[in-house]
Amino acid sequence: MQNNGTLYGTLYIVATPIGNLGDMVPRAIEILQKVDIIAAEDTRHSGNLLQHFCINTPTTAYHDHSDDARTQSLLERLASGQSIALISDAGTPLISDPGYRLVHEARSLGIRVEPIPGACAVITALCASGLPSDRFSFEGFLPAKNTNREQVLAAVKEDPRTLVFYESPHRILASLESVITILGGDRYIVLARELTKTFETFIAGSAQEVLDTLNTDANQKRGEMVLMIKGFETVKIREISQDVERILLLLCEELPLKKAAALAAKITGLKKNALYQLGLELTQPNH
Template sequence: MNVPSKDKQLRTSEKTLKEFEQNTDNSGYGCLYVVATPIGNLDDISDRMRQTLAKVSKIAAEDTRRTRQLLSHIGVDTPCFSLHDHNERQKLDSIVHQLKSGESIALVSDAGTPLISDPGYPLVARLRAESIKVIPIPGPCALIAALSVAGLPSDRFIFEGFLAAKPKARQLTLERLKEETATLIFYESSHRIKASLADMAKVFGPERRVVIARELTKTFETLLDASLSDLITRLDVDANQSKGEFVVMVKGAEKNKLCISPEAIKLAELLTDYLPGKQAAKIAAEFFGEKKNQLYNHLLDQK
């Protein structure tokens, strides 16, 4: 790993300190830094991330034990407190009070970018509503890292996060998505990866192409690319491929398989002169008995 020179470290530190000085407005409020952290490989730590975690008053962490391990690795001893799905709303008032008192706080999740299938949304929404600064410190994000190497269309994609644990709810979500032409992206755990792939094969068809990225940036990183049926077989044969954390990327439905009546298309296109695309598609779909997602995708393609 390249070690930055003392001059570079000093310039970085001075720049970060200047950023902190600029991020306190006339009200005297502090600000929240939404800090992305490595998803596996600690060499993905950025200088700005390190400096931010060192300069803030406190760190709101999804799991303080995991965050303290990271802080120890980068030589930072900023105090942490827990902020997760089960206590976030109860702690909002306290955090707002601290920020309004001039303290600065960093928000981190266990790995990757906070709020992306991780805690933080209620907090950020509250701060935005109260005109308290929220500043992103960008970095690793598993879904973007996976999509960048998947070889699937990336101009349009839909991120659904984790599918439901119960089969019926999971299948209903997949049914809603089966005719989407955009690349579909899901997070999945080792406990449900086989069940989720089996439901995808049932709903999307066994020949739909899927790419799964496992343990990204970690020692056993794997990228598997196959039809759903072949991939399910691969996981059955090699139990190791079912272990770890997954990003599952499914190729969208083929556009030439979507059948929409010309009348519905004409009405939807006419309505876009007066209404947003989604609303135009919904009205035309209801009038002619078509599927609104197909019509909406058609309108997007026309743009």
Template structure:
């Protein structure tokens, strides 16, 4: 086994100043760069005077490229993986290659940097203790509304990517599914010249975007505030916490019975609640 390393390197999502010195060093020192689009990444390499050879690794050739990458690593050549922008594998190709490299026994080293999801989260003013990233919403309205309906009761912040061609339709679908009052934040063109981060109730947000055509352009991160957790009437939050702990370890009947003994609540009512929660 050679000592070659496979690096997963984050690149800027807009502002070229966000490429870290460590990333530059790695990209200059490896024998090969595996890029999602070599023409697109060529401009970044030119800016930093990085002359390392590149090959393309994208959705349509990832499995075929894996063997080429493994052969290079076996020959002792370290390789860097980059996407068009941001952190590779985050809603981008690469996991097949990374898994294959790891399974072959080679060291995979992440070189952290920009990620649009995290960049948007830290400036959106939404809860960040728990969130879920869902990638891109479906292109067709029916699929989009179905996906949104699945997260209508989600208590975590939900994050999507969206394109300039569908942002108005997506916001309208959110109104149709959630109603007009769900709080949504749009983070547009992050780190670029016309960066905008704006939040409002989704109906007002849609009207704001409609009134300014410039706000309909670019790449979007859409952040949807989760709903407040619902506590069933008749049970305190503490009782439900005890019940959930019991349900994690015991069958429904036993969990309800023990919770009743601990809390003094009625066993039959707790049993019905346990069935619903299970």
């Protein structure tokens, strides 16, 4: 692509390891060695990676707080024919990392944007979770404030897709408590931590079981995490026997629906959420 007779450079989006340096792909090393400059989320953090692979390319900081002037400076370099590699602290850039503005503006100017694939925590965690992966929704980080976090979870409560969130060690307990409050303690989840590192761990079970595990083992609260939640399952009324319906209706005569469903779940061994939905169906005026 030319700009007034000058060839544009290329903006490379380069994935880097999320933990194990052995996951660095050869093409990524080649690109980082040959570009004119590397735009890194944190130049000090990336310095260790570059030193390990003997990459001496100059670096410049580019992150969420970079202003328009920094974006414009990089675009001017590309327009003058220089090539730039964009990297984040770990994994694939732009996946809950900075870079969107630069890529968007580069494309709008006709500058070539070339992805160099590699590690991505979302996919790494999901493929080993055992949860359905044919349809999933990546939701980034849950909000830090309790009210906002619960609003986000309420909005996806009945989403049938597997839900994937990033989470940090100092917020994981609060997030799991919010999952229990909004989605129910019996919702099946998988928590992946320290992916590709020495203490990589997958903890699976109900939200309440996973929370209990973290509360009893402080080591499980360390490291960056990926929280995966099984999608909402629609109640299949026909699969529930008339005896279960009778039990639930009798309990509803004496208790609020939420408590009746919880007690019916203990009696029958069925899911509390399923029985709650059934109760809504059975107690409708026209039922």
